[in-house]
Amino acid sequence: MLVDTYDTLTPGCQxxxxxxxxxxxxxxxxxxxxxxxxxxxxxxxxxRMFAEAGFxxxxxxxxxxxxxxxxxxxxxxxxxxxSWG
Numbered sequence: 054m055l056v057d058t059y060d061t062l063t064p065g066c067q068x069x070x071x072x073x074x075x076x077x078x079x080x081x082x083x084x085x086x087x088x089x090x091x092x093x094x095x096x097x098x099x100x101r102m103f104a105e106a107g108f109x110x111x112x113x114x115x116x117x118x119x120x121x122x123x124x125x126x127x128x129x130x131x132x133x134x135x136s137w138g
Contacts, residue, residue, distance in 0.1 A: 086138075088117040093130040100133040112136055 085099040096113045103111035115127065116138030127134060 084112040084114065086114040086116065088115070088138075092117075092134070093127050093132040096127075096132045096134045114138055 085096075085103065087095045087099070092115045096115060100111055100113055113132075113134045114136040115132070115134045119137055124137060
């Protein structure tokens with residue numbers, strides 16, 4: 054399941070929860086992709102929403118002109134981003 058929207062948390066991730074039962078068949082993995090806004094805050098909230106919905110190890114993708122300094126800053130902030138674009 055992929056949530057890739059300009060409005061990551063509402064309704065994006067919330068709509069994702071509606072299909073969680075379907076996604077659990079096989080080897081499900083929720084994915085959220087953010088490319089604008091406060092990436093640290095959004096990634097933390099999206100990760101929390103998916104984890105609370107029962108998805109293990111959601112894939113949180115961040116993109117948008119990222120460089121090594123921005124990535125290091127996001128890591129310092131504890132952003133649970135585990136894929137970079």
